[in-house]
Amino acid sequence: MAEPTRVADIISLIPLTPHTTELVLRPVEGPMSFKPGQWISLQLPVGDHPPLNRAYSLAEPPSSTGHLTLVFDHVPGGKGSGYLGSLKPGDQLSFSGPYGHFLLPDSPSTALLLVGRYSGLVPLRCMIRSMAAQGTLPSTTLIAQAPSGAEQLYHEEFLALAAAQSDFHYLSFVTEDPAAPATADAVKQTAGNGHRVTPLIAGIKAFARPLRALLMELGYDRKEVKLETYD
Numbered sequence: 351m352a353e354p355t356r357v358a359d360i361i362s363l364i365p366l367t368p369h370t371t372e373l374v375l376r377p378v379e380g381p382m383s384f385k386p387g388q389w390i391s392l393q394l395p396v397g398d399h400p401p402l403n404r405a406y407s408l409a410e411p412p413s414s415t416g417h418l419t420l421v422f423d424h425v426p427g428g429k430g431s432g433y434l435g436s437l438k439p440g441d442q443l444s445f446s447g448p449y450g451h452f453l454l455p456d457s458p459s460t461a462l463l464l465v466g467r468y469s470g471l472v473p474l475r476c477m478i479r480s481m482a483a484q485g486t487l488p489s490t491t492l493i494a495q496a497p498s499g500a501e502q503l504y505h506e507e508f509l510a511l512a513a514a515q516s517d518f519h520y521l522s523f524v525t526e527d528p529a530a531p532a533t534a535d536a537v538k539q540t541a542g543n544g545h546r547v548t549p550l551i552a553g554i555k556a557f558a559r560p561l562r563a564l565l566m567e568l569g570y571d572r573k574e575v576k577l578e579t580y581d
């Protein structure tokens with residue numbers, strides 16, 4: 351069933367990297383409940399046939415403020431992300447949600463393997479923060495890929511978590527090539543060689559699909575590999 355359309359005030363727009371912005375919203379009618387990994391659909395007054403619907407993952411778990419935190423990357427020539435970049439605090443946005451089945455397993459029986467490219471890290475970061483806040487973060491490897499050193503989203507935060515929690519491993523790769531062999535090798539090392547993990551992958555198709563294929567070569571069932579693709 352379609353979720354009702356809601357209106358939200360924009361609380362802040364803060365650059366996280368040269369080409370990504372954190373957008374914090376406050377739904378005017380009160381908090382929305384959601385699960386880490388889910389997304390909302392923004393209805394933007396742009397494009398040839400407005401509204402233009404664009405999906406954005408939630409970056410922060412539910413909080414007492416009811417604020418919804420999104421992060422968007424400025425896609426070159428992108429209609430939706432271009433519009434978001436033109437907004438300012440006090441403006442309003444329409445949205446519906448939450449949506450999506452890219453969720454953590456109820457009680458992971460194996461270690462987690464979280465793999466994301468660029469803004470694909472957003473739902474994974476939400477999951478990690480939720481589990482870390484509740485003290486339920488299992489043994490987890492996060493493999494992150496960024497298009498450049500300056501665009502390593504949440505890099506300092508993940509480094510700090512890895513330093514604080516011996517069970518959290520953070521591997522970061524910088525490459526313009528979403529299908530870069532080094533990232534695939536890291537996935538193979540973590541999920542192959544007799545290791546069994548629960549894999550979740552997010553990002554553009556050119557990144558996510560070859561990694562799912564690799565995991566299937568390693569013996570994982572297609573349904574075991576959770577995928578969230580952005581394009």
Ligand SMILES: Cc1cc2nc3c(=O)[nH]c(=O)nc-3n(C[C@H](O)[C@H](O)[C@H](O)COP(=O)(O)OP(=O)(O)OC[C@H]3O[C@@H](n4cnc5c(N)ncnc54)[C@H](O)[C@@H]3O)c2cc1C
Nearest residue numbers: 404405406407421422423425428429430431469472580581
């Ligand atoms: C479930 C889901 C969750 C998502 N969560 C996020 C999120 O948290 N943060 C975020 O930034 N985006 C996210 N996206 C992508 C987002 O919905 C838009 O597709 C993206 O912002 C581009 O929209 P646009 O209107 O700016 O570009 P468009 O005008 O639609 O496209 C412009 C050009 O960019 C290409 N393109 C489209 N999408 C992407 C992309 N994601 N990366 C690179 N090139 C692209 C198109 O092929 C086209 O050539 C998510 C998508 C889905 C389906």
